[in-house]
Structures are given as C-alpha cells and as structure tokens.
Amino acid sequence: MAMECIATVPQRFSVNKAKEDSSIFDAKLLNQHSNHIPQQFVWPDHEKPSTDVQPLQVPLIDLAGFLSGDSLLVSKATRLVSEAATQHGFFLVTNHGVDESLLSRAYLNMDSFFKAPASEKQKAQRKWGESSGYASSFVGRFSSKLPWKETLSFKFSPEERTHSQTVKDFVSEKMGDGYEDFGKVYQEYAEAMNTLSLKIMELLGMSLGVERRHFREFFEDNESIFRLNYYPQCKQPELALGTGPHCDPTSLTILHQDQVGGLQVFVDNKWKSIPPNPHAFVVNIGDTFMALTNGRYKSCLHRALVNSERERKTFAFFLCPKGDKVVKPPEELVGSLMSREREYPDFTWSMFLEFTQKHYRADMNTLEAFSIWLKSRRNF
Numbered sequence: 001m002a003m004e005c006i007a008t009v010p011q012r013f014s015v016n017k018a019k020e021d022s023s024i025f026d027a028k029l030l031n032q033h034s035n036h037i038p039q040q041f042v043w044p045d046h047e048k049p050s051t052d053v054q055p056l057q058v059p060l061i062d063l064a065g066f067l068s069g070d071s072l073l074v075s076k077a078t079r080l081v082s083e084a085a086t087q088h089g090f091f092l093v094t095n096h097g098v099d100e101s102l103l104s105r106a107y108l109n110m111d112s113f114f115k116a117p118a119s120e121k122q123k124a125q126r127k128w129g130e131s132s133g134y135a136s137s138f139v140g141r142f143s144s145k146l147p148w149k150e151t152l153s154f155k156f157s158p159e160e161r162t163h164s165q166t167v168k169d170f171v172s173e174k175m176g177d178g179y180e181d182f183g184k185v186y187q188e189y190a191e192a193m194n195t196l197s198l199k200i201m202e203l204l205g206m207s208l209g210v211e212r213r214h215f216r217e218f219f220e221d222n223e224s225i226f227r228l229n230y231y232p233q234c235k236q237p238e239l240a241l242g243t244g245p246h247c248d249p250t251s252l253t254i255l256h257q258d259q260v261g262g263l264q265v266f267v268d269n270k271w272k273s274i275p276p277n278p279h280a281f282v283v284n285i286g287d288t289f290m291a292l293t294n295g296r297y298k299s300c301l302h303r304a305l306v307n308s309e310r311e312r313k314t315f316a317f318f319l320c321p322k323g324d325k326v327v328k329p330p331e332e333l334v335g336s337l338m339s340r341e342r343e344y345p346d347f348t349w350s351m352f353l354e355f356t357q358k359h360y361r362a363d364m365n366t367l368e369a370f371s372i373w374l375k376s377r378r379n380f
C-alpha cells in the first residue's frame with residue numbers, strides 16, 4: 001500500500017514572516033563558492049534520498065481511447081485508473097491532445113526566466129501567504145529542510161469564467177515589457193492543462209461509478225495553480241531534496257517532467273521512481289480529491305530529488321475547485337451504499353489553501369492536520 005496522507009504532529013512555519021530574501025538561495029553562487037551546501041538545505045538522515053530505488057509500475061492510460069467511446073477502451077481506462085487511484089494515486093496519461101510544440105516552447109521560456117539575474121526574477125517575488133509569484137527555496141518562509149529549487153507559480157481560472165487571461169496578465173503586470181511571448185506560452189499551457197484536467201475528471205467520475213459529468217462540472221469554474229519547478233544542479237544531492245516528501249493538498253496534479261528524472265512515490269514502505277516519459281503526463285490524486293471520494297482514491301506521499309550533473313525542470317498544474325465551493329463527497333460514495341462513514345469534514349478549498357500558505361507546511365499529514373485545525377476553530 002502507498003503511504004496515504006494521515007495524521008501526526010503538525011509542522012510550523014518559521015517565526016520570521018518577513019519578506020522572503022531570495023538572494024540567500026542563488027544556486028549559481030552557492031555552487032561556485034563552496035563544495036558544501038548550506039545547513040538549511042540538508043535534510044535529516046531519515047528523509048535523505050535513498051539510492052537503490054526501483055521504478056513504480058504506473059499504468060499508461062490512453063486518453064484518446066477513453067474519449068473515443070469504444071467500450072473496450074473505456075472499460076480498460078476506467079479499470080486501470082481505478083486500480084492505480086485506489087492503491088497509490090498515480091497514473092500516466094498519453095494521447096492527451098497537448099501539442100508537443102507547446103511543450104518545447106514552455107521549456108525554452110523556462111530557461112530564459114530562471115537563468116535571468118535575481119533582480120529580474122524578483123519582479124514577480126511571491127509575497128508571504130500568497131500562492132503565486134517567484135520563490136527561491138522558500139527562504140524566509142521555512143527555517144530548515146529547505147527545498148533545492150526555484151519556483152514560479154501562477155493562479156489560473158478559465159477565461160470563459162473570469163473574462164481575463166490570468167497567467168498572461170500576471171506576467172505582464174509583474175514583469176513588464178519583453179515578456180509578451182513568455183506570458184503567452186504559459187497562458188496557452190495552463191489552458192491546455194485545464195482542458196486535459198476536465199477530461200480526466202470525466203474518466204475519474206466514470207471509474208468511481210458516479211455520473212461522468214459530476215466531477216467535470218464541479219471543476220469547470222476552477223481556481224487552479226500552475227507552477228514551474230526549476231531544480232538547479234546541487235553539489236551534494238545525497239543531502240538535499242528538490243521538493244520534500246508531501247501529498248499535494250490540491251485536487252489533481254498534472255505534471256510534465258523533462259528527461260532528467262527525480263520524481264519518487266512512497267509505496268509499500270519504499271521510495272519508487274517514476275521515470276521520465278516525454279509523451280506522457282504524470283497525474284496524481286491530491287488531498288482534496290481524496291476527500292471528494294471519501295477516502296476511496298488516495299493522495300500519496302511523493303518527493304523530487306536533485307543531482308549534481310544536470311538541472312531539472314517540471315511543470316505542475318494543480319487543479320483546484322472554486323475557492324468557496326464546499327468539498328464533500330457525492331452520496332454514492334458515502335453511507336449505506338458504500339458502508340463508509342464520512343472520512344473528512346466539509347471544507348472549502350480557499351480555507352485549505354490558506355492553511356497551507358499561512359499555518360502549515362504541506363507534508364504527508366496536511367489533510368488530517370487541517371481537519372483537526374478546522375474542528376478546533378469550529379468549537380469556538
């Protein structure tokens with residue numbers, strides 16, 4: 001069984017809520033001036049990367065086959081998704097309809113941003129408590145176990161709902177002239193992820209035996225997060241982590257990884273790798289969707305390693321419901337039919353997101369810690 005997200009002691013944010021000082025983490029400087037990484041980036045022994053890691057057997061779902069309506073292909077896709085989502089929450093999607101040239105433009109633009117001077121990147125500096133903007137290793141947000149990465153995160157809502165291009169507008173507002181193409185390519189990428197995620201929601205709905213449109217309609221007016229993960233080379237990769245062990249608090253993650261590799265999932269008490277496949281997206285269930293299925297589909301522990309030879313780049317699209325929507329499972333997944341009592345309280349994504357941005361560093365226990373926090377607030 002995979003290590004699904006369960007309860008223990010919550011982690012706290014560092015006391016210092018001052019503006020993040022991203023100048024402390026400049027990997028180029030760190031890599032040039034020392035053979036040792038700063039102590040804040042060294043993880044405890046029990047969390048350091050392990051070496052002898054086997055690949056996880058993850059099903060490859062043919063999305064076009066599912067959408068074709070061919071009954072054999074539909075039943076194969078729903079069976080594979082149901083098995084994977086029940087066990088460890090990860091599956092691969094191919095024949096996804098996302099244009100390969102869009103992917104290559106997205107990788108090219110990523111290089112140009114993350115290789116720019118810190119002063120340029122800081123134009124989009126993420127503010128404390130905000131989920132969008134540029135952040136380098138979250139210096140100032142956390143005081144230890146810092147991830148060896150820089151990130152640029154955007155809020156995304158479908159244009160037909162907001163009548164605005166949220167990603168493109170963010171780039172033009174924060175970065176100004178010279179970033180028109182940059183904003184355009186990531187607006188297009190986020191829109192492609194939105195389309196793909198709603199198709200996957202149809203597949204998930206059918207695999208759970210609920211109405212095909214149930215979850216698609218729940219997420220149509222989503223308020224999602226699109227994040228670029230840039231993992232610089234690291235001189236001591238055996239001591240560091242690009243992204244620490246966690247379950248995604250969001251609903252569904254659609255990840256594209258470059259050819260470097262480093263994503264691992266904790267299944268059957270062992271870390272297992274998900275090797276790169278340029279033609280497929282890695283899809284995983286998040287905490288919020290686990291709650292929407294009353295615990296039937298699992299949000300599981302995963303992490304990202306770094307290496308000393310090559311930088312690593314990934315795109316993570318985190319599908320999230322509209323912030324004020326109540327997250328509760330459909331009747332079919334609760335009560336006598338399924339003989340399952342409610343696993344989690346009703347909540348809204350905006351409260352859960354605020355919990356992860358202001359009170360609790362997402363790890364393997366986020367949803368349980370949030371449930372406890374919610375109950376304590378509701379008792380007052």
Ligand SMILES: C=C1C[C@]23C[C@H]1CC[C@H]2[C@]1(C)CCC[C@@](C)(C(=O)O)[C@H]1[C@@H]3C(=O)O
Pocket residue numbers: 147225243244245246247248249250318353356357361362363
């Ligand atoms: C809602 C979110 C919080 C994080 C980004 C999205 C989904 C994944 C979360 C995260 C990646 C889990 C590991 C810790 C974290 C702090 C990180 O390493 O980036 C998390 C993100 C965040 O809080 O910014």
Ligand SMILES: O=C(O)CCC(=O)C(=O)O
Pocket residue numbers: 227229243248255257262263302303304314316
């Ligand atoms: O970059 C990766 O391989 C995984 C990143 C991740 O899990 C995340 O950003 O939530």
Ligand SMILES: [Fe+2]
Pocket residue numbers: 246247248253302
């Ligand atoms: Fe993740």
